[in-house]
Amino acid sequence: xxxxxxxxxxxxxxxxxxxxxxxxxxxxxxxxxxxxxxxxxxxxxxxxxxxxxxxxxxxxxxxxxxxxxxxxxxxxxxxxxxxxxxxxxxxxxxxxxxxxxxxxxxxxxxxxxxxxxxxxxxxxxxxxxxxxxxxxxxxxxx
Amino acid sequence: xxxxxxxxxxxxxxxxxxxxxxxxxxxxxxxxxxxxxxxxxxxxxxxxxxxxxxxxxxxxxxxxxxxxxxxxxxxxxxxxxxxxxxxxxxxxxxxxxxxxxxxxxxxxxxxxxxxxxxxxxxxxxxxxxxxxxxxxxxxxxxxxxxxxxxxxxxxxxxxxxxxxxxxxxxxxxxxxxxxxxxxxxxxxxxxxxxxxxxxxxxxxxxxxxxxxxxxxxxxxxxxxxxxxxxxxxxxxxxxxxxxxxxxxxxxxxxxxxxxxxxxxxxxxxxxxxxxxxxxxxxxxxxxxxxxxxxxxxxxxxxxxxxxxxxxxxxxxxxxxxxxxxxxxxxxxxxxxxxxxxxxxxxxxxxxxxxxxxxxxxxxxxxxxxxxxxxxxxxxxxxxxxxxxxxxxxxxxxxxxxxxxxxxxxxxxxxxxxxxxxxxxxxxxxxxxxxxxxxxxxxxxxxxxxxxxxxxxxxxxxxxxxxxxxxxxxxxxx
Numbered sequence: 001x002x003x004x005x006x007x008x009x010x011x012x013x014x015x016x017x018x019x020x021x022x023x024x025x026x027x028x029x030x031x032x033x034x035x036x037x038x039x040x041x042x043x044x045x046x047x048x049x050x051x052x053x054x055x056x057x058x059x060x061x062x063x064x065x066x067x068x069x070x071x072x073x074x075x076x077x078x079x080x081x082x083x084x085x086x087x088x089x090x091x092x093x094x095x096x097x098x099x100x101x102x103x104x105x106x107x108x109x110x111x112x113x114x115x116x117x118x119x120x121x122x123x124x125x126x127x128x129x130x131x132x133x134x135x136x137x138x139x140x141x142x
Numbered sequence: 143x144x145x146x147x148x149x150x151x152x153x154x155x156x157x158x159x160x161x162x163x164x165x166x167x168x169x170x171x172x173x174x175x176x177x178x179x180x181x182x183x184x185x186x187x188x189x190x191x192x193x194x195x196x197x198x199x200x201x202x203x204x205x206x207x208x209x210x211x212x213x214x215x216x217x218x219x220x221x222x223x224x225x226x227x228x229x230x231x232x233x234x235x236x237x238x239x240x241x242x243x244x245x246x247x248x249x250x251x252x253x254x255x256x257x258x259x260x261x262x263x264x265x266x267x268x269x270x271x272x273x274x275x276x277x278x279x280x281x282x283x284x285x286x287x288x289x290x291x292x293x294x295x296x297x298x299x300x301x302x303x304x305x306x307x308x309x310x311x312x313x314x315x316x317x318x319x320x321x322x323x324x325x326x327x328x329x330x331x332x333x334x335x336x337x338x339x340x341x342x343x344x345x346x347x348x349x350x351x352x353x354x355x356x357x358x359x360x361x362x363x364x365x366x367x368x369x370x371x372x373x374x375x376x377x378x379x380x381x382x383x384x385x386x387x388x389x390x391x392x393x394x395x396x397x398x399x400x401x402x403x404x405x406x407x408x409x410x411x412x413x414x415x416x417x418x419x420x421x422x423x424x425x426x427x428x429x430x431x432x433x434x435x436x437x438x439x440x441x442x443x444x445x446x447x448x449x450x451x452x453x454x455x456x457x458x459x460x461x462x463x464x465x466x467x468x469x470x471x472x473x474x475x476x477x478x479x480x481x482x483x484x485x486x487x488x489x490x491x492x493x494x495x496x497x498x499x500x501x502x503x504x505x506x507x508x509x510x511x512x513x514x515x516x517x518x519x520x521x522x523x524x525x526x527x528x529x530x531x532x533x534x535x536x537x538x539x540x541x542x543x544x545x546x547x548x549x550x551x552x553x554x555x556x557x558x559x560x561x562x563x564x565x566x567x568x569x570x571x572x573x574x575x576x577x578x579x580x581x582x583x584x585x586x587x588x589x590x591x592x593x594x595x596x597x598x599x600x601x602x603x604x605x606x607x608x609x610x611x612x613x614x615x616x617x618x619x
Contacts (some may be wrong), residue, residue: 046546055618059537059547059579090570120536120573137571139537141579 037100038075042125042134045070048108058138062113067138069123072106082133084109085124088117113140156507161418161425169417173410174240180224187216251393252294252319257386259299260359260368269363270303271313271343273326274392276355280315283353287312287326294319303361313346313358329353339365340376347371357392359385427468428508434472435512438463440480442519446487450526452598453486454562457520461498464513471508479506484519494521524562528602529569532556533592533609536573539580541615547579549614557592557609558602565596574609585614 045053045068046060053070060067069084079101086094086109096109111117117140125133175181190213197206221228256272263270273280288309292298294316302324303310309325316322331348347358351371358371368379370388379385441460444453461482465472481504484496498514505511533552541547557572574590582588589610592601601607 055546057546057548058535058550059541061540063543118538120534120571122534122571135532137532137534139535141537142540 035077036075037077037080037127037133038073039071039125039133040074040104041070041072042136043070044068044123044136044138051106053108060113060138060140062115062118062140062142064113066110066112067121067140068108068110069136070106070108071125071134072104073100074104076100076102076105078102081128082107083124083126083128085126086111087122087124089119090122093121118142154507157425161421164425165414165418165421168421169414170241172413172417173243176413178224178227180220180227183216183220183224187213187220190216251316251389253386253389253393255294255296256299256316256359256389257382259296260361260385261382262296263300263303264361264366264368267363267366268300268303268305268361269310269343270299270359270361271328271347272299272359273313273315273328273350274357274359274389275315275317276357276392278354278356280350280354280356283329283350284313284315284323285327287315287323290314290321290324292321294321313350328358336376344369344371344376348374348376351376357388359389428470434469435464435466436472436475438465438475438477438480440477440482443481443483444486444521445483446485447523448487448489451489451491451523452526452562453521454524454564454598455522457518458516461519462515463503463511464515465505465509466512467509471506475506475509480504480509482514484521486521486523489521489523491523491525494523495519496521524564526560527563527566528558528560529566530556530558531569531572534571534573535590535611536576536593537579538576539578541579541582544618545583545615546618547582547613548616551612553610553612554606557605557607559594559599559605560602561599565598569599574611577611582613583615585612587612 043053043056044058044060046055046057046064047066048054048068048070053068069086071082071084079099082098082100084094084096084098085092086096094109094111098107098109100107120137120139122135122137124135127133171184172181175184190209194206194209194213197209251274260270260272273284290302298321299314301307302314302321312325313328314321314324315326328346329349330342330345331352333348333352336345336348341362341364343360343362347360347369348371350356351358352374356372360369360371360376361367362369368385369376370379370385372392379388439460439462442456442458444456447453463480463482465475465480467475482498483502483504484498486494496519498517498519500511503511503514533555535550535552537547552574559566559569559572573593575593577588577590587610589608592607592609594601
């Protein structure tokens with residue numbers, strides 16, 4: 001992975017964030033059995049405040065300094081590794097390794113924004129095997 | 143001999159048509175305008191044009207400019223000054239005679255008009271002296287005279303010999319269908335055996351007839367007789383028909399007509415030959431003149447690509463052609479007249495190598511291909527596939543600091559794109575054109591075109607090349 005790692009302000013706080021979430025219906029179900037990993041929510045936001053995403057959006061101004069990808073899993077059967085893969089104009093920019101712990105887990109990663117980041121982005125969640133669980137798209141503007 | 147045969151083999155049927163058509167146009171110009179002032183001016187202009195070409199070839203810059211200017215202005219002057227003459231020529235002739243017909247000039251003597259007028263003058267006792275020269279030159283025998291050059295008509299003959307006319311006492315000289323001189327003084331006969339009734343006019347007629355092979359008609363003013371003087375004889379003519387026969391016999395009208403027709407035929411044949419020679423000369427100077435080389439960069443045109451395939455890459459986009467031909471032709475070449483075509487009908491998926499030959503190059507007539515660089519072209523052909531790809535909005539600009547784009551929905555979220563397999567394999571997203579945020583607020587719907595890069599990609603039939611974007615913007619918390 002490029003030197004993007006140096007520029008990204010990576011917050012791998014999966015271990016620190018374990019929420020008791022008001023779970024309703026899971027957004028994405030991996031496998032039919034309840035013991036499988038279930039993604040409840042994935043969104044782009046400007047910040048995390050009180051362990052919750054703040055100002056969800058699909059457009060980030062570089063003035064706001066960072067973009068946050070927040071993911072929440074309603075079912076985590078066991079300790080697992082997932083990845084947040086960031087792409088700028090379809091070019092891999094960062095791959096963040098995050099650990100999930102049972103029974104539920106929320107985690108996020110973020111990138112620090114500067115002028116060279118202006119343009120369309122996408123971020124994917126993949127499991128250890130590389131299966132894509134969700135894709136989100138956003139833009140970085142002036 | 144071999145060289146001549148080789149040269150003849152290079153002449154195409156188009157060249158023959160080219161020369162023939164232009165020779166005929168030149169020949170028709172001659173036929174239509176011969177004898178007019180326009181023709182003389184056209185000849186002058188042609189001479190000037192040749193002078194200009196010579197001046198150019200000798201490097202006489204100012205001279206060539208001046209002559210060129212005169213020719214250019216002269217062309218306008220011809221049309222303006224001779225517009226009536228040109229109109230007369232074109233109006234007087236129908237389309238057939240403009241394109242095909244030949245008009246012969248008639249210069250035969252109108253014997254009937256002369257005989258008729260002579261007897262009318264005799265009846266009015268109006269004296270007259272009319273000379274019909276033979277083959278001998280009369281310039282040493284006759285004196286004075288006024289050039290006339292008028293076509294013979296009854297009125298003209300009568301007016302010349304009208305007693306009030308200052309020239310009525312002299313002789314009128316007839317040549318062909320014209321009265322060339324009037325008021326001419328003829329030598330007097332010195333014979334002393336002439337009847338006393340003959341006056342000076344009779345002596346003058348006989349004087350010239352004795353001294354030359356001319357025939358002279360005398361109309362007696364006092365007696366109203368008509369006489370013909372030829373050789374040593376002076377005889378009276380009573381009948382108009384006799385006079386007419388005598389004139390015809392002297393001027394040999396039938397023979398003259400044949401001679402004139404033969405002369406005309408020769409003149410027209412010579413003009414036709416000269417037209418062919420002239421145009422052939424121009425054609426040679428233009429198409430087979432001095433060899434000049436020129437180098438042109440021409441893009442390659444790929445044709446007959448098999449369905450379901452497309453060109454992914456080529457080793458070159460254009461080739462450099464070295465062409466030769468006459469200076470005039472080479473200077474007039476424009477890149478759109480030259481084409482390089484490569485037939486892809488027998489290609490396979492993958493890398494294909496072609497060798498360019500003259501068969502791949504189309505050139506204007508008279509231009510020869512000397513060299514192609516590079517002569518080998520690699521063309522990478524790939525299979526065309528279709529792929530469904532997600533569409534992503536390319537937001538640009540900025541919202542006000544207090545606003546935030548909460549949601550945006552794109553419709554359709556996916557489009558099907560066709561293109562080279564190799565290219566499409568690496569493409570995972572289709573972006574919209576740049577969508578400006580600055581003027582957006584609240585919620586609404588906008589449309590945006592899709593941007594396909596590289597340009598070889600196409601939206602598959604059934605998919606739209608435009609998407610609609612529903613957005614929701616709220617105030618920041």
